[in-house]
Amino acid sequence: xxTLRDRALAAMTTxxxxxxxxxxxxxxxxxxxxxxxxxxxxxxxxxxxxxMGVLWGLRLLGVAAPERLSGVxxxxxxxxxxxAHGLRPFVVGxxxxxxxxxxxxxxxxxxxxxxxxxRDGYFPADSDDAVAAEIRASGAHCLIAALPYPxxxxxxxxxxxxxxxxxxxxxxxxxxxxxxDLRRAPRWMRSAGLEWxxxxxxxxxxxxxRYLSTNLRFLGLLLGQLVARRR
Numbered sequence: 001x002x003t004l005r006d007r008a009l010a011a012m013t014t015x016x017x018x019x020x021x022x023x024x025x026x027x028x029x030x031x032x033x034x035x036x037x038x039x040x041x042x043x044x045x046x047x048x049x050x051x052m053g054v055l056w057g058l059r060l061l062g063v064a065a066p067e068r069l070s071g072v073x074x075x076x077x078x079x080x081x082x083x084a085h086g087l088r089p090f091v092v093g094x095x096x097x098x099x100x101x102x103x104x105x106x107x108x109x110x111x112x113x114x115x116x117x118x119r120d121g122y123f124p125a126d127s128d129d130a131v132a133a134e135i136r137a138s139g140a141h142c143l144i145a146a147l148p149y150p151x152x153x154x155x156x157x158x159x160x161x162x163x164x165x166x167x168x169x170x171x172x173x174x175x176x177x178x179x180x181d182l183r184r185a186p187r188w189m190r191s192a193g194l195e196w197x198x199x200x201x202x203x204x205x206x207x208x209x210r211y212l213s214t215n216l217r218f219l220g221l222l223l224g225q226l227v228a229r230r231r
Contacts, residue, residue, distance in 0.1 A: 001067065001069055001073065001074075001077060004020070004046065004048065004069065004074070005077050005078075005081065007046065008020075008077075008078055008081060008142075008167050009081050009085065011166045011167045012081070012082075012085075012087045012141040012142055012166045012167050013085065013087070014166070015166050016166060017045070017160065017161065017166055017167075017168075018045045018046065018166065018167050018168070019043075019044050019045050019046075019156060019157070019160050019167075019168045019169070020044060020045065020046045020047070020048060020074075020167075020168070020169035020170075021040065021041045021044035021046070021047045021048075021153060021156075021169075021170070022047070022048050022049070022050035022069070022071065022169075022170060022172075023041065023047060023048070023049060023050065023051065023054055024049075024050045024051025024053070024054060025051050025053040025054055025214050025215060025218045026051075026149070026210060026214040027041075027051075027149050027150075028051075028054060028218060028221070029214045029217045029218055029221070030149065030150060030214075031150070032221065034150060036150075036154065037149070037150035037153060037154065039157075040150070040153040040154055040156070040157040041153065043157065044157075048069040048074075049065055049067075049068050049069065050068060050069060050070055050071060050172075051068065051196075052068055052193035052195070052196065053196075053215065053218060055067070055068050055193075056193070057218070057222045060222070060226070061222075061225055061226065061229065068193075070174075070190075070195075071146075071170065071171035071172050071173075071174040072171065072174045072177050072178070072184060074169065074171065075106075075144060075171045075174050075178065076106075076109070078142060078144070078167070078169075079106050079109070079110050079113055080110055082110075082113055082114075082141070082142065083110035083111065083112045083113040083114075084112075086114070087141040087142065088114050088115060088116035088138075088139065088140055088141050088142070089115055089116060089140060089141065089142040089143070089144050090115065090116040090117045090118065090135045090138055090140035090142065090143055090144070090163075090165065091103060091115065091117075091118040091119075091144045091146065091175070092118070092119055092120075092121055092131065092135075092143070092144070092145050092146065092147070092155075093120070093121035093144075093145055093146025093147050093152075093171075093175055094120060094121055094146050094173075094175040094176065094179075095120055095121075095122070096120040096122075098120075098175055098176060098179045098181060099118050099119070099120055099121075099146075099175055099179075100118075101179040101180065102175040102176075102178040102179040103115060103118050105178050105179060105180070106178060116135070116138035116139055116140035116141070117134070117135070117138040117140065119131070119134070121145075121146060121147045125151070125154070125155070128155055128158050128159050129158075129159075129162060131155075131159060132158075132159035132162035132163040133162070135159070135163040135164065135165060136162065136163050136164035136165075139164075140163065140164070140165045141165060141166055141167065142165050142166065142167040142168070143156070143159070143160065143163050143165035143167070143168040143169075144168075144169060144170075144171060145168070145169070145170045145171070146170070146171045146172060146173065146174055146175040147170065147172075148172070149170075149172070152170040152172065153170065156168050156169070156170060182199075182202060182203075183198075183202065184198075185197075185198035185199070186198075196211070
């Protein structure tokens with residue numbers, strides 16, 4: 001987080017573009033079957049791990065991966081940077097009432113935070129250019145997207161340069177957490193890598209089938225990599 005935070009601040013203060021992509025188990029599985037989605041991740045300036053399954057898998061393969069960087073934590077860290085340095089983020093995503101409440105909570109947490117603007121995430125892909133133009137007109141230093149995947153990554157890849165914002169990254173469903181509609185796992189569960197289980201308990205109908213399907217496919221991919229490396 002410290003390294004990414006330093007890069008984010010440098011990007012926003014110098015105007016150097018930095019697009020950050022994140023990968024969890026579900027996204028990793030999806031991008032193996034979707035070339036356009038995969039390319040958005042490959043072309044990102046930085047890719048972070050936002051899933052304990054991916055973190056554990058990398059370590060099992062002998063790849064150095066120091067920590068998981070969640071969207072909620074990254075959102076909070078960047079909001080703190082913006083408040084401290086007079087930088088203005090633009091938030092895109094969630095339902096209108098959710099983004100309004102999330103913005104109010106971010107302002108409460110970070111006194112002095114001045115947002116360039118915000119809007120809900122309910123717009124079609126053919127409006128991406130118009131939304132990017134809206135962000136450019138706001139003079140935002142940072143674009144934060146809270147959209148489902150792969151929509152989020154496709155939007156950022158298309159809108160980043162046109163938006164004029166130096167930093168761009170996605171936070172998925174983090175606005176629902178910040179707004180208080182979803183609870184976040186206690187710190188001990190996060191430290192133990194059990195935040196996924198806490199989310200599952202809150203949304204079993206939506207997340208249960210997805211976890212079962214993607215986790216099984218992820219295990220298959222991981223086993224394939226382990227076998228390939230031992231040959």
